[in-house]
Amino acid sequence: MSPVESTTIPQLLANASQAFGDSPAIVDGGRRIGYRELDRLRQQAAYALLALEIQAGERVAIWAPNIWEWIVAASALHSVGAVLVPLNTRMKGSEAAFVLRESGASLLFSIGEFLGVDYPRQLDGEHLPALRQIVCLRGSAADCLDWAEFLALGRNVPAAVLARRQVAVTAQSLSDLLFTSGTTGRPKGVMTEHGQNLRVVRDWSEVVGLRQGERYLIVNPFFHSFGYKAGWLAALMRGCCIYPQQVFDVEQLMACVARERINVLPGPPTLYQSLLAHPERSQYDLSSLRVAVTGAAAIPVQMIQRMRDELGFATIVTAYGLTEACGFASICRPGDPPELVANSSGRAMPGVELCCVDAEGRRLPPGQAGEVLVRGYNLMRGYFNDPQASAEALDADGWLHTGDIGVLDEQGYLRITDRLKDMLITGGFNVYPAEIEQCLLRYPGLAQVAVIGIADERLGEVAMAFLLPTPGRTIEASAVLAWCREQLANYKVPRRVQVVEALPLNAAGKVTKNVLREWAAAAV
Known part of the structure; x- marks a missing residue:
């Protein structure tokens, strides 16, 4: 077989x-x-x-x-x-x-x-x-x-x-x-x-065009579906040679590409941005590079063009996926123009359906933003020991409600525009503000906390925390950040902290995070 x-x-x-x-x-x-x-x-x-x-x-x-x-x-x-x-x-x-x-x-x-x-x-x-x-x-x-x-x-x-x-x-x-x-x-x-999983890995590797004998450098962590399923599983299915990299070090990566003649190098946009910006890049022969697959953040068209012109990639595709969909939902196709690669997450994987719906669950026509739904063989069986959460995510018609807001064009290409779940992506890692907020609320003297994502040139987005002290308490931002570093994985730790006298609330008493984003922008 x-x-x-x-x-x-x-x-x-x-x-x-x-x-x-x-x-x-x-x-x-x-x-x-x-x-x-x-x-x-x-x-x-x-x-x-x-x-x-x-x-x-x-x-x-x-x-x-x-x-x-x-x-x-x-x-x-x-x-x-x-x-x-x-x-x-x-x-x-x-x-x-x-x-x-x-x-x-x-x-x-x-x-x-x-x-x-x-x-x-x-x-x-x-x-x-x-x-x-x-x-x-x-x-x-x-x-x-x-x-x-x-x-x-x-x-x-x-x-x-x-x-x-x-x-x-x-x-x-x-x-x-x-x-x-x-x-x-x-x-x-x-x-x-x-x-x-094997069916979606087969389809993904076919779309990307993995070839037997190619050398595949895997920087994406094996604990993530990108490094596991689109990584070593796909490589073994197609007869590639896997080169695992434990940590993302640009010089080590370039040295490995040059020495081992690496052909396939997927990763978050941060990886390619770091390669393009490195002052010593010209000292390494990167001409063997052929396939790049990225996603998880907005990508400038110019970066796609530079990846082709300066890094030599013949195939560059962007993709969109969720753990709940075996990591794969949509992907660009080889040959798509740079503008489409940069501004979309591709179209549905083979055997997978995408649609966007309004707040009442009605399917929207092309060009209108709504929640992205996914349906197909790639959807999870459910959440482990959590039937209620499973029922909330997977509806009776077999659609997975992603919580992401997107727009589909006439050709079925998806553009993610926002996130219902407030999730941010730091260097390719999903970061959930609610998890950071729950952690911060354990810090002595804090009455209320709100976390948002702010732009970061290197990592795409990072967390920023707004802290409301309990009456009579003084909070030192540096002490809070030091405490966070002991409690959280480093990519979850807020890069900025602002102590406030009050948080903006809507009529329902919920924090209005769009106001916090305005505050963050004004403070830059």
Whole structure:
């Protein structure tokens, strides 16, 4: 069977091993892994999971940067019918613990130390009743199995046991549980299945035009659907070679492109802006670059033109997606003019429908702004253990209500114009003001808090917080920001804070954030 015909992730790895043999699958530093070896490592890790008595349907989390072991661990847990729960590496211990508790994860793959942080130790003191074991993919930590010890556990597990478990995994089996925040600020676990994910990955990689043997540098984090599904899953399906990058460092990225002759480089607009602006760019040979896929923020037409003229990309497309839609909803097509690429998020993926509706749910004609709805095979099964939120997001006619405001043109190209949910996007990461507001309200002496997004040249948008102290209290903005850095992932931390004597309210007593945006603009 061809890899593109695979309906489960273990099947994909096995088929890719047969199709691509010893051609390179992953290059990570000094480690080069072929497709056949990758499949062997996947099975070895799967045997170890069986030795740990991981059952079908159990949730297994991964909290680590982009490394080859991440892919092996994920494909192994998929092979035994477990459900992947990726954790954002920027999360603090309490944030990660919330997701682990909500998902009921029984096993955690982590990294011993990364960027000066001991990840397992961040969970000390957290109540995690379901978590039985932590495995360090690299490095070591107290009370954790290291990677070699973990792999050794599976030596005596019969091959027939794994074979039975793999056969039991079907296209309808849950593959992952990706947590995403909503307007309430409470993260919800999005349930998606093997078959729908592989179908959308097949369609996405076909539209983008991934070619066997191409070298794919993945800067987008594996914990996000962009780095996971449009990243390593798509690369393995098409026989590409994956180059994981743990952190976004422009000089390291350019050096890798030049040295390894990288062809495919998706990422948020910030990535390409950083490349174009770098003073040393001319010292690196970037001529191998062919495919760029971006989105998540407005893009100047001039940037698209410069990406073609100065960076040499032949294919540049923008896209729009949500975790609730397996990460994919619309995409431009190769050959679309720069103005369309810059000013739209493309048209619906194959087999997917888009429409815009008014406040009463009536479908709007082209050119009129309304809430964007998505329908198709790519929609989530629902939110984990949250039927009420699932019913609010997915209506009786099968439409997903995205909370985004957009306009469709006559050709079906979508332009996102606003967000009902007030979400902002910082360097490609979704940031939800309600989550930051809830955190800030725990700070002593604050009566009320409101968070908005403000423009940032490098990151697109960043958070700004307006703080109303309780009567008689004095609040120091610097102290609040220092406290936020201890409580929140760094991309969520407000970049500006303003202490106010009153917040603007509407007749219903809700903060009018459009007024706050005017205040923020006037203060620049």
